[in-house]
Amino acid sequence: MNEIIKISKLNKNYAGKYQALTDVDLSIKSGEIFALLGPNGAGKTTLISIICGLVRITSGIINVDGKNIDDQPREIRQRIGLVPQELTTNMFETVWDTVQFTRGLFGFKKNNDFIENLLKKLSLWDKRKSTLMTLSGGMKRRVMIAKALAHEPDILFLDEPTAGVDVSLRKDMWAQLHELRKSGVTIILTTHYIEEAEEMADRIGVINNGKIVIVEEKEKLIKKLGKKHISFELEKELTSIPERLSNFKLTVKDKTLNYEYDSKNTDVHISKLFDALKTEGITYKDINTKQSSLEEIFVELVKNS
Ligand SMILES: Nc1ncnc2c1ncn2[C@@H]1O[C@H](COP(=O)(O)OP(=O)(O)OP(=O)(O)O)[C@@H](O)[C@H]1O
Ligand SMILES: [Mg+2]
Incomplete structure (x- = not known):
């Protein structure tokens, strides 16, 4: 054009x-x-x-x-x-x-x-x-x-x-x-x-x-600036993030475990995370995923400019 x-x-x-x-x-x-x-x-x-x-x-x-x-x-x-x-x-x-x-x-x-x-x-x-x-x-x-x-x-x-x-x-x-x-x-x-x-x-x-x-x-x-979030609804409350999971950007609140990652480089980390959760015996009832909205991107852009 x-x-x-x-x-x-x-x-x-x-x-x-x-x-x-x-x-x-x-x-x-x-x-x-x-x-x-x-x-x-x-x-x-x-x-x-x-x-x-x-x-x-x-x-x-x-x-x-x-x-x-x-x-x-x-x-x-x-x-x-x-x-x-x-x-x-x-x-x-x-x-x-x-x-x-x-x-x-x-x-x-x-x-x-x-x-x-x-x-x-x-x-x-x-x-x-x-x-x-x-x-x-x-x-x-x-x-x-x-x-x-x-x-x-x-x-x-x-x-x-x-x-x-x-x-x-x-x-x-x-x-x-x-x-x-x-x-x-x-x-x-x-x-x-x-x-x-x-x-x-x-x-x-x-x-x-x-x-x-x-x-x-x-x-x-x-895609470029957005982040993705996955939250796991845990079966049991987790008081702290286990050592083995410290490589992942995880936060935990009550029975929800949150993982945030860039939309760009994804797959490898996600499957690794699933594996690691399994190894640690952390089980979950449900998973939610969310892509950051244009609104969140806009607020970040304006804040940092
Ligand atoms: N006629 C004018 N004389 C002096 N300053 C002006 C004039 N018109 C606009 N400005 C100033 O220029 C800046 C940009 O204003 P503008 O109206 O272009 O903003 P905007 O992005 O359209 O804002 P909004 O979202 O509120 O409509 C503001 O600081 C405004 O005060
Ligand atoms: Mg205007």
Whole structure:
């Protein structure tokens, strides 16, 4: 896949003093779903706003599909849809009008069929004549998505698209985003719901204090940094770990014996552990295994960066 967005050595100082982004290098592949994770104030919205031409860069280079953002800001903005973190829109307008208006803003011809289809896909068709202020928060979020898609962009940024959205609606939105991706749209989203990144993203980038900490394919990230845990439910309580088992990273609490290991190098140790337990006459009723979640990996990454 080719790179649709390429960011090199991007720096942003707000008001000449606050360094919100430092030497950010990041490439987004055409057609992928990329999730940008990071704590509050990490620089996610700043980064998105810069690519969308809403915030000026201090230094660095941004290319979208090979075009420099400084040279061709309009052409680039045309191709980008943005669902902003803060809902900013005229609350007295109807759903239909606000989406239609946004399409017009980008110089696109009216296309009622397109908008009808869009509103139907986002389950907003029934609400097309309602003013925005009469909609629930989750519906307003979906209107923001409809607005972002009104000019048929092929790159879509979503800044915390499901903040405050209930679980079932969130799942609907994920399904819709997967559909969009199938149609060829590149999707970049920020989220504080790690589950959302886990569900949606092909690749994940973590940003902290304005610096990119890691960019990796989701599966690889989990494999590379994840740990696995096995816990044995013992038949008899174990007061201490026997000498022969001291090579293994074991902890014991009441009748539970816990073993933790890297996902990378596994098998040999596990079978050795089983053998050693047998030799020691340690018997168990049940075994549970657990792979560390993306959430645990994320917390570790941010803590250590
Ligand atoms: N207009 C501004 N003027 C000055 N500082 C700003 C401005 N906008 C953002 N900042 C600062 O830049 C830093 C990054 O903010 P940003 O909004 O990009 O973070 P974020 O990762 O999106 O956080 P959140 O998860 O809370 O949305 C913060 O310290 C913020 O206070
Ligand atoms: Mg933000």
